Amino acid sequence: MSTLFRTDIAPEPYEEAAEYLDGHSATPHPVTLRIDELSAKLEIIGEDIRVRWLLTDIREIPDQAGNDMMVLRERGNTLRRVILRNRSLAPRLPYRTRSAPVTNRLRLTGWAFGAVASVALIIFVLVPTMANQLANFIPPEGERALAEATLDQIRSALDETGLQGVRTCTSVDGTAALKKIETRLTSVMPDAPELTVFVLDHGMVNAFTLPGGYLVFFRGLLDNAGSAEQVAAVFAHEMGHVISRDPTRHALRSAGSIGVLGLLFGDFAGGAMVLFLTERLIDAQYSQETESHADTFAQDLLIRAGIAPSALADMFARFRALGPEPTEMEKHFLSHPDLGDRIASARAATPAEFLTEPVLTDREWQALQGICD
Amino acid sequence: MSENVVGTQFVGKKSRVFWLALKTGMLTVLTLGFYRFWMKTRLRRWYWSAIRPGGYPLEYVGDPFEKLLGFLIAVVVLAFYIGIVNLLLMFLSYSFFQDNFVAYTASFVGVVPLWFYAQFRSRRYVLARTRWMGLRFGLEPGAWGYAGRALLYWGLTLVSLGILAPLMVFRLEKYITDRTYFGTERMHQGGRWTMLYRPMRPLIISVLMLIVAAVLFVAEQIGPGTGLSVLGMGGLLYGYFAFKVNGLAVLTRHKHLAGCSLEMRPSAGAVLGIYALGYVLATFVIAIPGTALFILLLVVQSPDTAAELSLGTGGWVADQSRWVLVAVSAMLYFSIFLLWSALTHTFVTMPTIKHYARTLTLIEPASLLSITQRPRDAAEQAEGFAEALDVGASI
Numbered sequence: 001m002s003t004l005f006r007t008d009i010a011p012e013p014y015e016e017a018a019e020y021l022d023g024h025s026a027t028p029h030p031v032t033l034r035i036d037e038l039s040a041k042l043e044i045i046g047e048d049i050r051v052r053w054l055l056t057d058i059r060e061i062p063d064q065a066g067n068d069m070m071v072l073r074e075r076g077n078t079l080r081r082v083i084l085r086n087r088s089l090a091p092r093l094p095y096r097t098r099s100a101p102v103t104n105r106l107r108l109t110g111w112a113f114g115a116v117a118s119v120a121l122i123i124f125v126l127v128p129t130m131a132n133q134l135a136n137f138i139p140p141e142g143e144r145a146l147a148e149a150t151l152d153q154i155r156s157a158l159d160e161t162g163l164q165g166v167r168t169c170t171s172v173d174g175t176a177a178l179k180k181i182e183t184r185l186t187s188v189m190p191d192a193p194e195l196t197v198f199v200l201d202h203g204m205v206n207a208f209t210l211p212g213g214y215l216v217f218f219r220g221l222l223d224n225a226g227s228a229e230q231v232a233a234v235f236a237h238e239m240g241h242v243i244s245r246d247p248t249r250h251a252l253r254s255a256g257s258i259g260v261l262g263l264l265f266g267d268f269a270g271g272a273m274v275l276f277l278t279e280r281l282i283d284a285q286y287s288q289e290t291e292s293h294a295d296t297f298a299q300d301l302l303i304r305a306g307i308a309p310s311a312l313a314d315m316f317a318r319f320r321a322l323g324p325e326p327t328e329m330e331k332h333f334l335s336h337p338d339l340g341d342r343i344a345s346a347r348a349a350t351p352a353e354f355l356t357e358p359v360l361t362d363r364e365w366q367a368l369q370g371i372c373d
Numbered sequence: 374m375s376e377n378v379v380g381t382q383f384v385g386k387k388s389r390v391f392w393l394a395l396k397t398g399m400l401t402v403l404t405l406g407f408y409r410f411w412m413k414t415r416l417r418r419w420y421w422s423a424i425r426p427g428g429y430p431l432e433y434v435g436d437p438f439e440k441l442l443g444f445l446i447a448v449v450v451l452a453f454y455i456g457i458v459n460l461l462l463m464f465l466s467y468s469f470f471q472d473n474f475v476a477y478t479a480s481f482v483g484v485v486p487l488w489f490y491a492q493f494r495s496r497r498y499v500l501a502r503t504r505w506m507g508l509r510f511g512l513e514p515g516a517w518g519y520a521g522r523a524l525l526y527w528g529l530t531l532v533s534l535g536i537l538a539p540l541m542v543f544r545l546e547k548y549i550t551d552r553t554y555f556g557t558e559r560m561h562q563g564g565r566w567t568m569l570y571r572p573m574r575p576l577i578i579s580v581l582m583l584i585v586a587a588v589l590f591v592a593e594q595i596g597p598g599t600g601l602s603v604l605g606m607g608g609l610l611y612g613y614f615a616f617k618v619n620g621l622a623v624l625t626r627h628k629h630l631a632g633c634s635l636e637m638r639p640s641a642g643a644v645l646g647i648y649a650l651g652y653v654l655a656t657f658v659i660a661i662p663g664t665a666l667f668i669l670l671l672v673v674q675s676p677d678t679a680a681e682l683s684l685g686t687g688g689w690v691a692d693q694s695r696w697v698l699v700a701v702s703a704m705l706y707f708s709i710f711l712l713w714s715a716l717t718h719t720f721v722t723m724p725t726i727k728h729y730a731r732t733l734t735l736i737e738p739a740s741l742l743s744i745t746q747r748p749r750d751a752a753e754q755a756e757g758f759a760e761a762l763d764v765g766a767s768i
Contacts, residue, residue: 021506021507022507023507023508023746024507024745024746025507025508025742025743025744025745025746026505026506026507026508026555026556026741026742026743026744026745027506027742027743028429028506061418061422061432062415062418063393063415063416063418063419063422064418064419064422064430065384065385065386065389065390065419065420065422065423065430066384066385066422066423066425066430068384069430071422071430071432078434079507079746080507081432081507083429083430105438107442108438108441108442108445111442111445111446111449112441112445114445114449115445115446115448115449115452118448118449118452118453119448119449119452122452122453122456122457123456126456126457127456127457127460130457130460130461131460134460134461134464137464137468138464138467138468139468141471142467142468142469142471143467144471145467145471146467251463252460252463252464253460257456
């Protein structure tokens with residue numbers, strides 16, 4: 001028989017003083033922590049207390065401010081805590097930083113779907129439907145107030161000097177020429193709406209309508225138009241919007257949907273930007289449809305007024321020549337459908353051998369282009 | 374805890390909270406805002422653990438998922454209200470008043486009771502998820518009662534031009550405190566509402582000074598009038614902090630829990646100093662990405678103006694594609710928000726909490742030791758309405 005020597009050196013026995021909170025009373029119990037190496041358990045021993053936690057079940061409470069202590073819990077038990085006033089146990093806890101499992105995932109998923117569905121229902125169905133209905137009932141003076149508020153905002157937003165807003169152009173001959181185009185179009189309509197037409201002194205190649213029959217051209221559009229007929233074509237298109245009260249519906253709709261979107265994205269850093277882009281995206285979905293409607297209306301009105309609808313196509317072709325065709329990504333954020341489709345549609349609507357009766361004399365056309373001088 | 378009086382320690386370093394706020398803020402931006410429930414939870418865990426009354430840290434046990442759930446519940450309810458009601462209000466306002474002012478006012482007024490409701494629910498949730506010495510805090514239900522009282526006392530305060538503000542502050546604080554529990558033990562708010570006039574004194578004196586200054590201006594005494602109004606404006610700022618800080622201290626000194634009472638002696642000047650210094654510093658730092666963004670946008674948008682200001686039109690900016698410029702602008706834009714949030718946590722929120730915590734003492738805390746646990750409050754809405762309506766501060 002030889003003497004037996006143990007060659008494997010047992011780890012230093014772990015023993016530390018700590019405090020134990022039993023989760024039933026507010027009294028902290030002084031305890032001694034030991035590790036039972038055989039069962040890989042932490043023994044918490046004090047007066048009337050003998051608790052054993054598997055080392056693999058022990059988690060440290062995360063995001064603690066003090067590095068001078070450890071607050072420990074057992075996985076699956078939410079109440080009991082061990083407060084150790086040093087960090088000596090950290091190396092012995094393999095799953096110290098693992099998280100506790102999440103409960104009620106099913107309920108959460110249900111509410112998540114419910115929330116998304118109800119928000120979608122409100123923004124895409126309820127708000128547009130109500131806006132469409134209510135737009136027919138809003139009295140004319142209400143519509144005009146809505147338009148004036150919006151026009152003021154647009155004028156000051158476009159002004160680069162930031163002083164008094166973009167000015168409106170009102171030369172006598174230019175205004176008379178514009179009125180002539182208006183009369184040419186309205187005279188062939190059974191009950192023409194009352195219109196207020198403005199030209200804003202700004203280089204943007206665009207025109208738009210506001211509630212209450214407000215129709216606004218930018219100087220840039222007159223500068224870049226090839227003929228008076230092209231201006232008349234845009235005029236007819238914008239009147240399509242006036243007839244279907246698109247601007248009023250749009251204003252009411254944004255009153256409803258912007259608030260809901262703001263609610264959803266909250267106030268996190270830069271939420272305003274995400275909100276803006278989302279609003280544009282939703283807006284574009286509505287607008288592509290209304291633009292097509294306005295185009296169809298314009299084609300019909302132009303024929304009745306003795307102007308070839310191809311003038312609209314010529315104007316769009318000029319728009320396209322001015323700027324690069326938008327990429328697929330950009331198209332989602334633009335409210336106008338593909339220009340190429342609209343050009344083809346306007347050309348197809350023009351009857352063969354259609355003869356346009358000139359809208360303005362050369363002199364009048366020059367006066368219109370110089371309306372801002 | 375066996376002594377008659379125990380203080381409160383505050384542990385935690387500025388650098389830790391800065392990185393925590395910056396890191397979680399970045400994740401929030403990257404997840405389009407959804408990480409904010411985790412961000413809030415983690416920051417609260419950190420702040421709570423830093424506060425150690427009697428040497429034992431508070432623990433925040435709120436769960437981000439329940440916050441998300443509560444938020445979704447609130448969204449379902451509020452989306453309907455905001456979408457439909459705002460649309461109707463806008464329609465009625467333009468139809469009958471030719472203006473949107475009425476709609477905005479009505480929409481705002483309609484949300485006010487809900488705002489107070491949300492405030493109470495959020496307090497209930499936070500208390501239900503706060504523990505100390507292993508015991509839960511809690512708040513009895515009563516959110517609509519709180520909203521009703523808040524409307525009444527706010528109304529009285531506005532009608533009395535602020536003279537009844539102490540009544541409002543005291544009654545609302547008492548409503549909440551008397552429904553607050555630590556374990557099974559109910560808290561009690563003692564004292565009278567008139568005791569808040571003392572902390573209000575600097576504010577009242579400043580207002581009086583401004584009134585006298587106005588009289589002097591009318592009497593064309595421009596010199597003394599200007600001097601007095603400058604003094605009055607400074608006093609107004611200090612007076613606001615004095616009322617907030619000293620008012621809180623007075624209210625705290627009259628709170629009791631079992632046989633234990635609280636004592637707090639914060640300094641209004643110190644808190645004002647923290648705010649002033651913190652915000653100046655934060656503004657200074659975010660001015661760096663702010664200026665960079667401004668110059669970049671100027672060069673992209675209007676090269677002519679940029680050239681006039683001799684910022685150059687070509688160089689690096691002209692060589693980049695549009696997407697690179699958009700990406701750089703977006704990064705600068707978000708970095709402004711992230712830095713602002715992280716810096717205000719580091720130099721305003723944390724030092725303020727630290728100051729309050731360190732001046733808090735418990736008198737006769739031994740009676741707390743025999744208190745026992747209270748049942749868990751599911752608080753299912755969590756603080757969803759507060760989150761959706763943006764009630765209160767960031768933590």
